[in-house]
Amino acid sequence: MYTREEAKQLRKNFWMMFGKRCEIIPQLLHRKKKWILYDTKIGGLDLKFDIDRFEAWVMIEVNAKSEDRRLQIFELLEKYKVILEEGFENGLQWEICxxxxxxxxxxRIFVLQEGFDLHRQNQWADIYNFFIDNMLVLERNFLDIRDVLQEELS
Incomplete structure (x- = not known):
């Protein structure tokens, strides 16, 4: 079991190593910024990675403060579900609340991998591969519809 400080340091090391791993990915080499994440150009919508003791996620998170705005964005994303799920063998999971x-x-709209544990450093390479493989697809699909989303939300 880790102390709070050890767990914090482990998490910090995990993300630092992930950053280093991303530096050698051919699809990311010539990008000024490695991932879109919070720079989606749509307020209240972010692309995210997450990991805990049981599972890992790659997701679109709609986190607008206003519930009406969240639902508006989520429903618009649902309209483009076919495009967003392209390249995901089993589709994406859609969680409205x-x-x-x-x-x-x-x-949240996400792909999930169960059985990953942040505390198991021997899994980190597999977690990084899961993150990279799925975020590359999710980003590509999101960018295919971003301009349309911006127009419809303005």
């Missing part, structure tokens, strides 16, 4: 551990409600 996900409550974060601090109580904040968001919408």
């Amino acid at each position: 996900y409550t974060r551990e601090h109580g904040e409600e968001v919408c």
Whole structure:
């Protein structure tokens, strides 16, 4: 078992190593910024990676403060579900109401891999591959519809 400080350091090391791993990915080599993440150009919509003791996620998170705005964005994304799910063998999971551990409600569209544990450093390479492979597809699909989303949301 890790102390709070050890767990914090482990998480920090995990993300630093992930950054180094991304530096050698051919598809990311000539990009000024490795991942879109919070720079989607759509307020209240982010692309994210997450990992805990049981599973890893690559996701679109709709986290607009206004519930009406969240639902508007989520419903618009549903309209383009076929495009967003392209390249995902089993599609994506769509969760209209996900409550974060601090109580904040968001919408999530994600691919999930169970059995990954942040504390098992021998899994890190597989977790990084899961993150990279799936985020490359999710980003590509998102960019295919981003301009249309911006128009319809303005």
